[in-house]
Amino acid sequence: MKKILYLFTASLFALSSCSSDNDDLSPILPIEEILILPKTISYIYPSDFFGTNSKSTITYSGNKILSIVDENSKTTYTYDGDLITKQEQFSINTQGKEVKAKEVVYLYENGKLKIRIYKTRISEDRPNGYITKTIYTHNQDGTISYIVYDVDSITQVEKKQGTGKLIYKDGNLIKSETNNISISFGNGIRVYEYDTKKNPLKNILGFSLLLDEVDDCGKNNVIKITRTSDEFSSPSVYITTYIYDDNGYPKRHTSFTGGGVIEYEIEYTY
Numbered sequence: 001m002k003k004i005l006y007l008f009t010a011s012l013f014a015l016s017s018c019s020s021d022n023d024d025l026s027p028i029l030p031i032e033e034i035l036i037l038p039k040t041i042s043y044i045y046p047s048d049f050f051g052t053n054s055k056s057t058i059t060y061s062g063n064k065i066l067s068i069v070d071e072n073s074k075t076t077y078t079y080d081g082d083l084i085t086k087q088e089q090f091s092i093n094t095q096g097k098e099v100k101a102k103e104v105v106y107l108y109e110n111g112k113l114k115i116r117i118y119k120t121r122i123s124e125d126r127p128n129g130y131i132t133k134t135i136y137t138h139n140q141d142g143t144i145s146y147i148v149y150d151v152d153s154i155t156q157v158e159k160k161q162g163t164g165k166l167i168y169k170d171g172n173l174i175k176s177e178t179n180n181i182s183i184s185f186g187n188g189i190r191v192y193e194y195d196t197k198k199n200p201l202k203n204i205l206g207f208s209l210l211l212d213e214v215d216d217c218g219k220n221n222v223i224k225i226t227r228t229s230d231e232f233s234s235p236s237v238y239i240t241t242y243i244y245d246d247n248g249y250p251k252r253h254t255s256f257t258g259g260g261v262i263e264y265e266i267e268y269t270y
Contacts, residue, residue: 038200042267063205084206112138128153143167171219188229194220198248200268
């Protein structure tokens, strides 16, 4: 779930584990369950090599997420009914001024995500930034396939960059396949395994429809990822362990590299 709360993927082919079994008609949760939401999420790194420690504070209206704020950035969310239609990320400078840096727009068809338009590196000189467009197809067999395009911000000409497929079971992403046309190391398969406990993000309204947008966002928590790719001859295995609270939600998450070294830890408050 590394840095997932901004939902902006560093690479749209670094597929992640997210809740979205749109054909799974789960029972309506009691109100006390819906209102169990993470209020703060802290990332703790063993060394600067892996990253910088941070703490994010999240605000809600009911179970709709409004914003996420940390020391250097702010992300806001826009809803249309129960659907997240936009998120915007702002950098915060030393004077406290917010400068828009990224944006994601979501379009739906029959209540399912159809198009995601991702704009990054937004600036005064380039107000539309650099644009990536993903188009999703929800197949009859329950799988979800997609095509990714780079979009020229001036001419709006689209150039196909890659394809992929997402496979879900019981509200969890169990397999993702990617095929990046321009670079071979974007190709690969990830297989995910889960615990039976509650994911800390499961009650945030609209998150379950964003597919691979949010790392480790499912009904349950990822405990193992097996990754095969064109880069390496042998699979890489990544393990995550958890300490749970009395309600069955993680209060501490520890992620290990493929070599078994702690990469980062996450602490949650609810």
